[in-house]
């Protein structure tokens with residue numbers, strides 16, 4: 295069994311427990327009466343046809359207590375305060391890990407963060423059942439994660455449609471050329487390349503540059519994982535990332551607000567300088 299499969303087994307067990315206390319009808323009702331979702335696609339710099347982008351590289355800042363690859367990262371007793379610091383530093387989206395067993399997150403974290411910030415919030419979890427999408431919306435999420443490796447084509451298309459019906463966007467996460475092809479084929483507007491291999495948990499940040507040109511330029515392209523130093527965000531920016539998802543480096547930084555600000559500025563400057571050096575934005579022309 296792969297790490298991903300074993301995480302998903304736990305997610306399904308925990309989900310069944312929640313489903314026993316909040317029925318499907320109740321969670322749907324809560325989702326449909328929640329305040330409308332914020333536009334995460336626009337917050338990440340997306341435009342309808344990919345034209346007129348401002349060139350800034352956005353930072354998706356993650357609330358991450360622990361992980362399968364690294365174990366304990368940070369206590370984070372008040373996720374709302376951390377999220378507010380991220381927002382003050384210029385984060386465009388807050389990512390909240392809600393998986394409990396391996397990442398120490400919860401829906402209560404999502405509630406607290408939603409309440410504290412006015413920018414879009416990503417429910418970062420392993421989405422395998424429609425119930426979770428209603429749950430995400432009911433708890434104020436604007437964006438959900440769809441991991442292509444965890445879904446067949448039919449489920450991927452079905453879940454993306456459900457996400458959009460609920461007024462949310464999806465960050466569709468890929469690791470390989472074949473997964474990018476599948477993400478593009480179902481019409482994903484925000485496509486992430488996660489440089490952490492979910493089978494081995496090894497990170498190879500060079501994966502982003504190798505795969506990124508397979509993603510059409512009218513999509514928002516997100517580089518995920520592996521940022522340790524400012525040079526990593528510069529590299530992702532120079533390779534044409536529209537946004538960068540950062541967890542560990544921010545929760546361990548000591549000054550999350552200043553770190554988000556520095557990452558955003560450095561990635562944006564690196565992207566601009568790569569563009570002026572090559573005459574292209576680093577974005578795909580496909």
Ligand SMILES: O=C(O)c1ccccc1NCC(=O)[C@H](O)[C@H](O)COP(=O)(O)O
Nearest residue numbers: 361362363364518519520521540541542
């Ligand atoms: O982080 C892990 O160990 C992990 C293991 C298995 C599945 C997912 C995992 N992480 C989720 C993420 O995608 C990251 O939290 C996110 O990209 C931020 O990564 P980082 O900046 O390297 O903390």
